[in-house]
Amino acid sequence: MGVGIEVKDLNAWYGSTHTLRDIHLNIPANHATALIGPSGCGKSTFVRCLNRMHETNPIARVTGTVKIGDLDIYNDVSPVVIRRRIGMVFQRPNPFPTMSIYDNVASGLRLNGFRNRQALDEIVERSLRRAALWDEVKDDLRRKSGASISGGQQQRLCIARALAVDPEVLLMDEPASALDPISTAKIEDLIFHLKSEYTIVIVTHNMQQAARVAEKTGFFLNGQLVEFDATTKIFTNPSDKRTEDYITGRFG
Amino acid sequence: MGVGIEVKDLNAWYGSTHTLRDIHLNIPANHATALIGPSGCGKSTFVRCLNRMHETNPIARVTGTVKIGDLDIYNDVSPVVIRRRIGMVFQRPNPFPTMSIYDNVASGLRLNGFRNRQALDEIVERSLRRAALWDEVKDDLRRKSGASISGGQQQRLCIARALAVDPEVLLMDEPASALDPISTAKIEDLIFHLKSEYTIVIVTHNMQQAARVAEKTGFFLNGQLVEFDATTKIFTNPSDKRTEDYITGRFG
Amino acid sequence: MTRIRFHQNLDDLKEKLLVMAGMAEQAIQRSIEAYRVRDLSICDLVQRSEPAINRQEREIDQMALDLLAMEQPMAIDLRFILAVIKINADIERVGDQAVNIAGRVRDLQAMPPVDIPVDIPKLASMAASMVRRALQSFIDADANLAESVIAMDDQVDQMNNAIYRTLSKLIHDEPSQTPQALNVLLIARNLERVGDHATNIAEDVIFWVRGADVRHHLRTGS
Amino acid sequence: MTRIRFHQNLDDLKEKLLVMAGMAEQAIQRSIEAYRVRDLSICDLVQRSEPAINRQEREIDQMALDLLAMEQPMAIDLRFILAVIKINADIERVGDQAVNIAGRVRDLQAMPPVDIPVDIPKLASMAASMVRRALQSFIDADANLAESVIAMDDQVDQMNNAIYRTLSKLIHDEPSQTPQALNVLLIARNLERVGDHATNIAEDVIFWVRGADVRHHLRTGS
Amino acid sequence: MQQRIQQSGQAWRRWKNHLATGTAVLGTLVVVAPLLAIFAYLIYKGASSLNWAFFTKVPKPVGEIGGGMENAIVGSGVLLTVASLIGIPIGIAAGVYLAEFGRKRLLSNLVRFTADVLNGVPSIVMGIAVYSLIVVPQQHFSAFSGGVALGIMMIPTVTRTTEEMLLLVPHAVREAALGLGVPNWRSTVSITLRTASAGIITGCMLAFARVAGETAPLLFTAFGNDDKSLALNQPIAALPLQIFVYAVSPYNDWHRLAWAGSLVLIFLIVISVSLVRYVTSRGVLKGAS
Amino acid sequence: MSGKLAERDVVNDRESPDSPGLAAPRLSVVRQYLNAQSDSAGSDGFFKTLMLASALTIFAIVLFIFLELAWQSRMAIAHFGISFLYRSAWNPVSGDFGARPFIYGTLVSSLLALLIAVPLSVSTAVFITEMCPIPLRRSLSFLTELLAAIPSVVYGLWALVVLVPLLRTGINPFLMRTLGWTGFFEGPDYGVSMLAAGIILAIMILPIISSITREVMSTVPQSQREAALALGATRWEMIRISVLPNARLGIAGGVILGLGRALGETMAVTMVIGNRPEIARSLLAPGYTMASVLANEFTEATTNLYLSALIEIGLVLFLVTIVVNALARLLIWSVTRGASSRMA
Numbered sequence A, B: 001m002g003v004g005i006e007v008k009d010l011n012a013w014y015g016s017t018h019t020l021r022d023i024h025l026n027i028p029a030n031h032a033t034a035l036i037g038p039s040g041c042g043k044s045t046f047v048r049c050l051n052r053m054h055e056t057n058p059i060a061r062v063t064g065t066v067k068i069g070d071l072d073i074y075n076d077v078s079p080v081v082i083r084r085r086i087g088m089v090f091q092r093p094n095p096f097p098t099m100s101i102y103d104n105v106a107s108g109l110r111l112n113g114f115r116n117r118q119a120l121d122e123i124v125e126r127s128l129r130r131a132a133l134w135d136e137v138k139d140d141l142r143r144k145s146g147a148s149i150s151g152g153q154q155q156r157l158c159i160a161r162a163l164a165v166d167p168e169v170l171l172m173d174e175p176a177s178a179l180d181p182i183s184t185a186k187i188e189d190l191i192f193h194l195k196s197e198y199t200i201v202i203v204t205h206n207m208q209q210a211a212r213v214a215e216k217t218g219f220f221l222n223g224q225l226v227e228f229d230a231t232t233k234i235f236t237n238p239s240d241k242r243t244e245d246y247i248t249g250r251f252g
Numbered sequence C, D: 001m002t003r004i005r006f007h008q009n010l011d012d013l014k015e016k017l018l019v020m021a022g023m024a025e026q027a028i029q030r031s032i033e034a035y036r037v038r039d040l041s042i043c044d045l046v047q048r049s050e051p052a053i054n055r056q057e058r059e060i061d062q063m064a065l066d067l068l069a070m071e072q073p074m075a076i077d078l079r080f081i082l083a084v085i086k087i088n089a090d091i092e093r094v095g096d097q098a099v100n101i102a103g104r105v106r107d108l109q110a111m112p113p114v115d116i117p118v119d120i121p122k123l124a125s126m127a128a129s130m131v132r133r134a135l136q137s138f139i140d141a142d143a144n145l146a147e148s149v150i151a152m153d154d155q156v157d158q159m160n161n162a163i164y165r166t167l168s169k170l171i172h173d174e175p176s177q178t179p180q181a182l183n184v185l186l187i188a189r190n191l192e193r194v195g196d197h198a199t200n201i202a203e204d205v206i207f208w209v210r211g212a213d214v215r216h217h218l219r220t221g222s
Numbered sequence E: 001m002q003q004r005i006q007q008s009g010q011a012w013r014r015w016k017n018h019l020a021t022g023t024a025v026l027g028t029l030v031v032v033a034p035l036l037a038i039f040a041y042l043i044y045k046g047a048s049s050l051n052w053a054f055f056t057k058v059p060k061p062v063g064e065i066g067g068g069m070e071n072a073i074v075g076s077g078v079l080l081t082v083a084s085l086i087g088i089p090i091g092i093a094a095g096v097y098l099a100e101f102g103r104k105r106l107l108s109n110l111v112r113f114t115a116d117v118l119n120g121v122p123s124i125v126m127g128i129a130v131y132s133l134i135v136v137p138q139q140h141f142s143a144f145s146g147g148v149a150l151g152i153m154m155i156p157t158v159t160r161t162t163e164e165m166l167l168l169v170p171h172a173v174r175e176a177a178l179g180l181g182v183p184n185w186r187s188t189v190s191i192t193l194r195t196a197s198a199g200i201i202t203g204c205m206l207a208f209a210r211v212a213g214e215t216a217p218l219l220f221t222a223f224g225n226d227d228k229s230l231a232l233n234q235p236i237a238a239l240p241l242q243i244f245v246y247a248v249s250p251y252n253d254w255h256r257l258a259w260a261g262s263l264v265l266i267f268l269i270v271i272s273v274s275l276v277r278y279v280t281s282r283g284v285l286k287g288a289s
Numbered sequence F: 001m002s003g004k005l006a007e008r009d010v011v012n013d014r015e016s017p018d019s020p021g022l023a024a025p026r027l028s029v030v031r032q033y034l035n036a037q038s039d040s041a042g043s044d045g046f047f048k049t050l051m052l053a054s055a056l057t058i059f060a061i062v063l064f065i066f067l068e069l070a071w072q073s074r075m076a077i078a079h080f081g082i083s084f085l086y087r088s089a090w091n092p093v094s095g096d097f098g099a100r101p102f103i104y105g106t107l108v109s110s111l112l113a114l115l116i117a118v119p120l121s122v123s124t125a126v127f128i129t130e131m132c133p134i135p136l137r138r139s140l141s142f143l144t145e146l147l148a149a150i151p152s153v154v155y156g157l158w159a160l161v162v163l164v165p166l167l168r169t170g171i172n173p174f175l176m177r178t179l180g181w182t183g184f185f186e187g188p189d190y191g192v193s194m195l196a197a198g199i200i201l202a203i204m205i206l207p208i209i210s211s212i213t214r215e216v217m218s219t220v221p222q223s224q225r226e227a228a229l230a231l232g233a234t235r236w237e238m239i240r241i242s243v244l245p246n247a248r249l250g251i252a253g254g255v256i257l258g259l260g261r262a263l264g265e266t267m268a269v270t271m272v273i274g275n276r277p278e279i280a281r282s283l284l285a286p287g288y289t290m291a292s293v294l295a296n297e298f299t300e301a302t303t304n305l306y307l308s309a310l311i312e313i314g315l316v317l318f319l320v321t322i323v324v325n326a327l328a329r330l331l332i333w334s335v336t337r338g339a340s341s342r343m344a
């Protein structure tokens, strides 16, 4: 099951640009939380701070606390451990092209030295089923490469890969923005089903998408969290003028 | 001013896959016409048949007639001549990365041997103004490369480049699908203004976008044109069940 | 683009609206029952049901608003939601009419009983049947049935006018029965309005199903 | 995301609604004028204006539908469009009331003139002022003004009840004046309904501006 | 339902990570070491012989003090100019063919394969081939034949880099040009090639640097010349040739000259490459791929 | 850039209404100009032909070299037949020639070079692209590429005066002590040897392989790295599952290029390999390569048969190059079958 995320006083920089300012936020467990905001407002930076991917950029810096459940991720553990507990799905599908579908899903476990063949088979099947991809690929599991399926399938494969290591949190940075509407709808349905078991944080430019999948929505602007509230509230009656202006297109 | 497009009996193939089947269509001059439909239904193929870009693919084949104004593009002229009269804007912004902004806009003329400096200056300025980009780039015209501006600006640069050769028709294949909402809105506004002077054909996955910019909308499915009608009609009360199912998401 | 959840939500919305419609129809029926048997407790019942109907109305409107904001409904779905919003208002007002009738019955009860020679229950059953049919047409997405509802409205109007004339005459003849007659007159008016609302509902159904706005076309006069 | 055209369209929609509202308000005022001076030609005027109002209503609804389908309105814009759709229906019904009043005046005209001791013009000016204020609150997006409209509704109701009692008594006392009195009674009812519609409009304005649904909260009774 | 990954093996993973890092660092050091060693040695041995005369005088006979390598420096310049004029245009054109028109699989695969073979043809064999192609019919050694040999050796590298670099140019850029109604050749020359120019120049520079140091193919073609010459139909000196001659000689003086010559050769190569790179402004000698 | 007048000149008169009754509206200057341009079908055809001719030139050159070599060596071919390939004799005096030791020497020295160079260049590339602090990155790549600019004579010279003595006094005795039992490292130790040739070849092909490897590694999309890191991979695991597999095609290409260079390398090898036409198991023993024998003896070839045999050596070298290239290609093809050949 998922765990909640508690963000306190989070600040992040790229070199000398202050990208995130004093973010305070409590993301509820086992729900989907959407993050919206104009381009460059810091959404991606924010989610990347949640699993310490931010620091893989050599010029990046971050301060503040992020607690995933009870774990203070910046103080208690190594990034490797944290990233295993927090799955991430990126904007463009990035399956490993040199691996088969099976190996893609199994890769996270294999990395951790997991060798039990039979258990692996089961986990791969279960993850693919959860990602609503099993039926489409079950006959080519080991024959097809992760790159030889369609974009929408690739993205679901990436989700399956993230699910296979049984994360508590799933971060998604615009997971459907590179996909066509039908694939997008499949991913949304999937998120909708997954959120009972995982804490999901999804960045999206598509406000209807946020509206459709998430219970809570946060609006970022210029590196600040302007408003964080129930999704229906944000989209029908936001409290902050800036949020209202953004979602009604009165912006910029 | 733009000219109308008359498509009769158009069929197109990639190798042995029959991608477009018997398309009949009259696209009105000086209006925007949107093409929608699920992924792979042939929208891109269709617009690429309108300026003979389809045949640049070695396995592609096409039959039927396309008339741009009075010109039968498949019989009267060479593809190069036709493409000079029909501008095209692609899904991902594709400015020439090694050229300055100025050179990008001037490229269509320069590469065809146009050398009049002063005239070029004027045309570049006019095209950039029409593409609503002039104010943002006028100070870096020759200093900045076409690839060093933001994605949304790049796409407007591509539009300016297409406008510089003074086309009669502007084909746009998902021109905003790679852009964020603010850039998208700018492009849409732009299309809205341009359509009084050009015949615009726009492919889009975003139905609201079609709705916002186009007077007429065509719905493609499996290589066929299922319905072609006024946009408001298509989106509030389509005649064909398949159109209705698609736009209401009952599809697939 | 299988937006399954969205279409489930639309079904939920319809369901909710039907529940509310059921409540409103019941309220009308009860109010007429109260009129027939002059039973104040039934009036109470009707008047107590109003807050529930009102709550339903707000919930349905909120749900419709949420769906509009969150799901970009298109074409038939969009027309459906708009139809729901309008039908919702009409049903709420049907509920109001029921309360009004109950109020009139209460007033009547406080007066000496007299025999008023008009067939309110018939008018009521006519109006209720219009409501029921309108809702049936909504359930079945049946535009033809909805058209028949609109056709019925004329009958109700005629009946109402007949009642008006009768009562007008009655008052003229028997001034002592004026208060009772006036109340009955207002009840008839209320029922006529119920018929109007049913007509509106039917028009909204046609609009939803056919995408055609038939208001002020089929309707011969409001 | 400067959706300039969309916001222009919203302005156009508002403009259109206000034009229609103006027509409806004028119809009410004219119908009362007709009542005051017993002028059938004014009745004609009112009744001839109905088709135009109806056409406006359909156009506004269509425009709102188009905007909903094409522009994914959100938050305040969405609430605005929904408010317009509802206000639209209310205004149309205000127009209907005007036509009804004109019909009653026509009937009255056919009867011997009598002196009815109720101040219909006052009630009318009250109702018309509610409508005007509601529209002003809509123009100014002024929820406070809209609240004051809702508060006025009680007065109108009271006035109407007073008229009912007066007329009831009049009929009782002077049975010969029954037809006239009944007509005036119905005119008063119509005006009360105009007040109701103004109240609805005010509620919709509050919903649009504040995002809060105040129906059945502020309203003390329908 | 839930299964957690065992924590064991984490230490091993961390250790492997460190091991890999260490190996990479070590490997880099091992690679850089001989380079530094060679440079240090060259400077140590050769720098003392570098003076103005070295660049402005032709060699003196054995035993006489002084003399320089002017003839060789000039000769290398001539040879490399000829080589570049032959190798670069043909190489680029062939690369263009492979990338832009090479749809006939068989033919382009054949060309690609022969380019790779040509790349592997030993320089000495190239010398022999050009010897019998040009020198034998002309009946004398010549700068031209040397230039041809070097030029041919440049072709495969230039071709393959050009092809690869052109293939890296996004298809979208080509479509943009075609969509503007630009003729195909114009689009290829002014757009595609220009877009890929940085990489192509890198390839040309790699090829240039390689042949600049070649000795073997010159043995039977340019042959060498103790005097400064600019004539294309006469034997001509070349730095690598001269270095070779000095190096295999038994005289210490000449050995020193060989070191100094090597130093000069390397610096000339590096400078000319850097210059071109600077002009086209992207990292120095950016690898071909 | 402004000027209303010019605007009217250049710009078409879109705004001006068409004169009634006239079919053709006025065209803008741009349109007129473009409409006057030819359709360029001819120039396109010419251009393509030119490019094709250049491509065919490569083919022609290789064919010419082959034919030339074959023609010049016809005497030896006729004299020794196929046995030339496996005979070990090399006796100019008796006119007895066989290519076996040279083929052996060429293949072994090149393989040795690959064995040394591939791991080193890959780890260098990995260090530079994945681990090295950014400021160091440029200078390190520059340094490794400088290796490519050093002429082979210089390498040869350096190897002769620095590397060979170093091997003889320092490294070889150590190798003999520790690995002598394998038979690959036994005396006598001359310094000049197959091992020395392998090492110097390795140094020479290092920059080629490592710069290409670095290049392809840097084209591996960042998203691939992030995919691995986000799964909880350590840096090494990230390199192993995302970088190396994605770059393997390019690395293989670089290796082929390096191998080609190693096979044909002449001068440096000639200087350090010892030039003895013998096949010895020990890598410390001298050897001979095909390129070296050509370089050493071509000018001394006194008899026609001798010259012809030498040129046949060249022919064999040429054929070996072809075979090795073909094999490498097959290898790559079989490794990459199924996977897409280009990474997006």
Ligand SMILES: Nc1ncnc2c1ncn2[C@@H]1O[C@H](COP(=O)(O)OP(=O)(O)OP(=O)(O)O)[C@@H](O)[C@H]1O
Binding pocket: A014, A015, A017, A019, A037, A038, A039, A040, A041, A042, A043, A044, A045, A046, A057, B180
């Ligand atoms: N790698 C980077 N190096 C330097 N600055 C960066 C980098 N990535 C992002 N930034 C800057 O940080 C700010 C926030 O970027 P971020 O990617 O988090 O925005 P975002 O909200 O995700 O935008 P988008 O919607 O376009 O993805 C931007 O101003 C951007 O310019």
Ligand SMILES: Nc1ncnc2c1ncn2[C@@H]1O[C@H](COP(=O)(O)OP(=O)(O)OP(=O)(O)O)[C@@H](O)[C@H]1O
Binding pocket: A180, B014, B015, B017, B019, B037, B038, B039, B040, B041, B042, B043, B044, B045, B046, B057
């Ligand atoms: N280059 C190609 N080679 C072979 N088949 C192709 C090629 N391009 C497209 N097709 C096929 O032609 C059909 C139509 O493709 P097209 O790109 O026109 O669809 P589309 O409607 O533009 O889809 P999308 O919305 O994904 O862009 C598809 O089935 C596709 O598989």
Ligand SMILES: [Mg+2]
Binding pocket: A043, A044, A045, A173
């Ligand atoms: Mg982002």
Ligand SMILES: [Mg+2]
Binding pocket: B043, B044, B045, B173
């Ligand atoms: Mg497409």
Ligand SMILES: O=P([O-])([O-])[O-]
Binding pocket: C093, C193, C196, D093, D193, D196
């Ligand atoms: O809604 P009404 O009051 O006009 O029936």
